[in-house]
Amino acid sequence: MQRGQQQEMVVEVSHLLQQFGKRTVLQDVSFTIGRGEILGLLGPSGSGKTTLVKTIAAVGDYAGGEVRVLGRKMPDYETIKRIGYMAQADALYHDLTGYDNLLFFAELFGVRGQRRKRRIEELLALVQLSDSAKRAVHTYSGGMKRRLSLAIALLHEPEILILDEPTVGIDPMLRQDFWREFMRLKEQGVSILITTHVMDEAEHCDRLGLIRAGKLIALGTPEQLKAETGAATIEGAFLRYGGAQS
Numbered sequence: 001m002q003r004g005q006q007q008e009m010v011v012e013v014s015h016l017l018q019q020f021g022k023r024t025v026l027q028d029v030s031f032t033i034g035r036g037e038i039l040g041l042l043g044p045s046g047s048g049k050t051t052l053v054k055t056i057a058a059v060g061d062y063a064g065g066e067v068r069v070l071g072r073k074m075p076d077y078e079t080i081k082r083i084g085y086m087a088q089a090d091a092l093y094h095d096l097t098g099y100d101n102l103l104f105f106a107e108l109f110g111v112r113g114q115r116r117k118r119r120i121e122e123l124l125a126l127v128q129l130s131d132s133a134k135r136a137v138h139t140y141s142g143g144m145k146r147r148l149s150l151a152i153a154l155l156h157e158p159e160i161l162i163l164d165e166p167t168v169g170i171d172p173m174l175r176q177d178f179w180r181e182f183m184r185l186k187e188q189g190v191s192i193l194i195t196t197h198v199m200d201e202a203e204h205c206d207r208l209g210l211i212r213a214g215k216l217i218a219l220g221t222p223e224q225l226k227a228e229t230g231a232a233t234i235e236g237a238f239l240r241y242g243g244a245q246s
């Protein structure tokens with residue numbers, strides 16, 4: 001980026017309020033994500049991370065504030081197609097094979113012809129499912145389902161990736177491959193919002209947001225968060241901000 005040039009903001013969340021019935025789950029949450037930026041969300045179980053990423057991915061409406069993605073107020077159907085969302089709960093067709101799941105979602109996202117064939121093959125290789133692609137998903141392990149879900153989220157080459165704990169149940173070697181891929185996508189200008197409980201993954205993020213009880217209690221680069229708290233590690237910084245990591 002040129003000096004003085006403004007970084008393009010692809011996600012703008014301002015004063016977001018999310019409620020389920022009378023219960024407030026997210027309160028006054030504001031942040032932005034720039035093009036090609038990886039923003040990680042950390043927080044204890046139940047703090048609101050999944051609710052936040054779902055709201056940005058437009059899975060449901062919100063009670064107050066504003067979420068804009070690529071300049072459009074969400075939820076917006078056209079913009080949803082430019083997002084790749086990997087949910088925590090697998091949204092797969094268990095009676096279909098892995099390959100047929102990819103075919104189904106390719107159709108849904110308008111990925112057709114030679115591009116479809118090429119993408120499916122590339123992604124099956126990336127997530128190491130080429131040899132199991134013709135098996136029904138109900139025979140897959142939890143980790144295999146996560147890998148297939150990631151392949152689906154990447155299928156249509158989205159500009160924004162929203163990944164809810166993508167590496168749960170993934171072995172350390174493959175986790176490294178995933179991160180190599182996330183970094184490659186970042187270099188291509190893809191913006192990534194990722195929730196994680198894994199502290200060394202947090203170190204790979206450009207910035208981190210710490211969420212506690214529905215509030216964004218800290219936001220900054222890993223170095224800033226450590227410097228502000230005088231902690232040697234992200235985990236230490238997080239604890240000093242008063243969040244108990246689960």
Ligand SMILES: Nc1ncnc2c1ncn2[C@@H]1O[C@H](COP(=O)(O)OP(=O)(O)OP(=O)(O)O)[C@@H](O)[C@H]1O
Nearest residue numbers: 020021025043044045046047048049050051052088
């Ligand atoms: N559809 C819903 N209806 C009512 N309450 C909900 C709903 N979805 C989430 N919640 C509540 O909102 C709070 C935040 O949940 P959320 O799943 O966003 O947390 P999280 O930080 O992602 O947790 P984890 O790390 O365990 O996945 C929790 O108290 C949860 O029970």
